Amino acid sequence: MVKMRGEGWKIVLTAERCMMSDYHGSLFLGFCACAPKKLWNSFAFFHFICPKAPTYDNGKSKLAPYATRKIEASLLEYGFTEDEVAVVDPESIRDYVGPKTKVIGVTSNDPLGRGPATTTFSAPTGFFRDKGEAYDAWKFRELVTDPYLKHWGAKIVVGGPGSWQLEDDKERRRLNVDVVVIGEGENVTPPLFEKIVKGEKVPEVVYGDIVETEKMSKIRGGTVGGVVEVSRGCGRGCKFCIPTLLKLRSRPLEDILEEVRVNVQAQQTQITLHAEDILRYKANGIKVNREAVTSLFESVKKIEGVENVGPSHFALASVASQPKLLREISDIVGVGGREKPWIAGQTGVETGSPKLIERHMPGKALPFKPKEWPDVVEQAFGICMDSDWVPCGTLILGLPGEEEEDILKTIELMDRLKNYKSLIVPLFFVPIGSLKKEKRFTVDDMKEYHWDLMLKCWDHGMRWAEELAKEYVVKMPFLAKTFVLSFITWVVKFADKRARKNIVKLKEKSLKR
């Protein structure tokens, strides 16, 4: 097949550049996209850490974010043909947009850099705000404001996890975005695109509805990170979270396995099973369904070509409620040893304060009580360590109603977690979900005790960074490995003292306010 240079594809799907990378199979490196663009050399970043996804001869991407693949699949199921829809690399998008192009669909995690990680680290509110906007926001802006994309009259439609940031008319217009789809896209996007293709008028903001598992289209191409969705929604009901609006739905095992096979065909042999809590696959409410979870991992691992299987997220309360399950999963996956030293996944620690748990996220502790939360966290971290799992935890600073004693409790919890191999990242509270009207937290709101907590997290990270980095990069290409390891060694040996000094200086400054 020949590239459609000049004429263009009718529907062009792409994603912001930082999402269109497999990060050498180390998807957690994707967090670097939340860092400000002047923090490290962007040439090195895009070459060694975030190389672009490979493409086929016809220009279509071999790998794309799972959300983009889902929309592609729903369009094809709706009746658009493979000759009309193309998923392409954002840096070459001009080659695939032409007089035939009616819609350009863009996936973004964080279009304006207002997600928790970006606001914590980058401009205008984060620790390194003097180093500019985040990579992801920069690359999104660069993509959608390219005047060539609209040269032939195509409409730009943005979707993805961060699309809520474009609900504001002014922001959309500033960035040339015609339509934003907020929420689950499979049901609403195909008829929306059909109307745009026919030249009909469409609303500027489209809200997706809850898609039942049988209506979730199956992806047709490989995904970055070998991501395959296992379940959608959460149901624990934390007030600051978007998935709180969604109910937990687990997909049929056959659909998951089919998507794993699609990935293996695209040479993705490291599979990431995506769920807000992998341990609640086919759960009965909050109760973990042990058989369903082990059978999921067993079935995926058995597929020919699959080398490794891991989760995206897991919940600490689920770990503590089923203490033997992580070890069982590790044994199924074959974890331990140099090649696969551990399984990593993201998890929410959020706070050490039972009061804040009770107020904003009582469901997070279930089946335990909010007052038991610090013990649940420590117990879960212990189980992780014994089972060769590494939790990448997050904390939230500035939750509404937070007082000094809440942060002191979190500092106490950090002390209890000191000896467990893990990473713990403090993030600023972002008003979303049912706390949408509350005040955003910024670096200017940091009090002395927030800085003390920052120092604890920094020291915890430094204690484990080198060991984790060495184990993590084992399979990376030589240059990427060298780049990551030299960066980490530099941070641990040289930047550590400077960073600590800066944190102390900022703490003193906050005392004068």
Ligand code: SF4
């Ligand atoms: S447990 Fe996590 S995913 Fe579930 S509602 Fe709470 S923050 Fe959201």
